[in-house]
Amino acid sequence: MTAQNDEDLALSRRVAGGDNAAFAMLVEKYERPLRSFLARTVAPDIADDIAQDAFLKAWRAAAQYDGRARYSTWLTRIAWRCRIDRMRKEREGEPSEEGSCAPAALEIDDMLARLSEGERAALVLCEGHGWTHAEAAELLALPLGTLKSTVARAKAKCRTMWEGAGHG
Amino acid sequence: MADAFDEFLESSLAPAERLPDRRFVTAVQARIIFEDQLVRERRRLLAGLAKQLAALAAVAAAVWVIGSAAPVAQVRAEFPAAGTLLLLLAFGFIVAMFSRSSRPALAPVVAS
Numbered sequence: 001m002t003a004q005n006d007e008d009l010a011l012s013r014r015v016a017g018g019d020n021a022a023f024a025m026l027v028e029k030y031e032r033p034l035r036s037f038l039a040r041t042v043a044p045d046i047a048d049d050i051a052q053d054a055f056l057k058a059w060r061a062a063a064q065y066d067g068r069a070r071y072s073t074w075l076t077r078i079a080w081r082c083r084i085d086r087m088r089k090e091r092e093g094e095p096s097e098e099g100s101c102a103p104a105a106l107e108i109d110d111m112l113a114r115l116s117e118g119e120r121a122a123l124v125l126c127e128g129h130g131w132t133h134a135e136a137a138e139l140l141a142l143p144l145g146t147l148k149s150t151v152a153r154a155k156a157k158c159r160t161m162w163e164g165a166g167h168g
Numbered sequence: 169m170a171d172a173f174d175e176f177l178e179s180s181l182a183p184a185e186r187l188p189d190r191r192f193v194t195a196v197q198a199r200i201i202f203e204d205q206l207v208r209e210r211r212r213l214l215a216g217l218a219k220q221l222a223a224l225a226a227v228a229a230a231v232w233v234i235g236s237a238a239p240v241a242q243v244r245a246e247f248p249a250a251g252t253l254l255l256l257l258a259f260g261f262i263v264a265m266f267s268r269s270s271r272p273a274l275a276p277v278v279a280s
Contacts, residue, residue, distance in 0.1 A: 020200060027196050028188035035192070036183035048192070055196045056203060108180035128181020159173050167172070 002070075009067035016063035023059050030072055031055075033129060034079055040112060040124045042083055050086055054079035073135050080121075080139055107165070111158045118142070119154035126151050220266055231258050 008029075014022035031051065038047035057078050058065075065074055112120050118140055125131040125139070137147035170178075234240055235251065244251045 020197065023200065024193055024197055027193045031189055031192050031196075032186060033183045035189075040181065051192075052196055052199060056199055059200055060203075108177075123177075124181050127177050129183065155177070158177060162173055162176065167176070 005067045005070060008071035009065065012062045012065040012067075012071070015059060023062070026058075026071065027055055030075055033072055034075060037076060037121075037124055037129060038079060038083070040128075041117065041121045042086075046086065050079055050082050053082040053086075057082065069135075073131070073139070076125075077139055107162075111161050114161065115154050115157060119150055119157070122147055122150045123154040123158070127155065223265070224262060227258060227262060231255065 008026065011022045011026050015026065034054065035047060035051045038050055042050060054075060058075050061078070065071065112123070115123065121140060122136050122142075125136045126133060131139075133144060133148050133151070136151075137144045140147060140150075142150065231254065235244070235254065
């Protein structure tokens with residue numbers, strides 16, 4: 001167990017004991033990567049709703065965090081389940097074309113929009129958020145080999161688009 | 169070895185460097201406070217319901233005991249309407265008691 005996990009485990013135990021200030025510290029620490037991941041994988045207008053739902057569930061389940069996985073991994077798993085529940089309730093359309101005004105962000109959003117949901121999530125986690133293939137495979141409920149090929153396929157598609165746009 | 173595309177991909181997909189979003193943190197805290205209130209209110213209602221059921225059982229038992237006592241049974245035999253009146257009075261008492269004890273207690277939480 002890493003020092004980071006120990007610190008988060010201590011905070012999580014305080015949350016389980018009713019300390020809401022400790023939970024605010026966890027929210028401050030992890031809202032940025034979680035919302036960034038969700039903004040890349042679901043429509044922007046529902047990303048924050050799902051993030052809030054995930055934090056609420058993490059607060060309720062604080063006693064269940066055992067420090068074996070990173071807190072961010074545990075939290076993202078919860079968020080992913082919230083996302084699946086949400087998608088079941090309302091059929092999601094294609095992700096919005098609107099996004100950041102930065103040219104690089106527009107380009108990456110356009111590329112991600114052309115990937116399947118699984119490819120998008122796998123690529124964002126493994127290439128952008130530093131997740132291991134094993135962590136992403138567990139989150140997406142895929143065998144490790146399938147996850148690796150999903151990331152490679154997504155990356156190859158993006159490379160083709162990138163080179164097609166004259167960057168190659 | 170990472171080429172220009174790998175660098176582009178990593179920098180585009182990594183979470184943007186920024187300070188924590190206080191508005192988001194406050195919104196989550198407000199939802200937690202509301203959820204906390206809901207849980208407490210649910211517990212209070214369940215405890216109240218248990219008390220009311222116990223009171224109802226006690227009143228029913230008392231009515232049954234009184235109703236089966238010899239003098240009352242004799243009155244009931246002579247005036248059958250008296251038993252019905254007694255039951256109606258007991259029912260009215262229970263309704264009045266329960267309606268007085270149910271009060272809305274949950275106030276909405278507004279995020280500042």
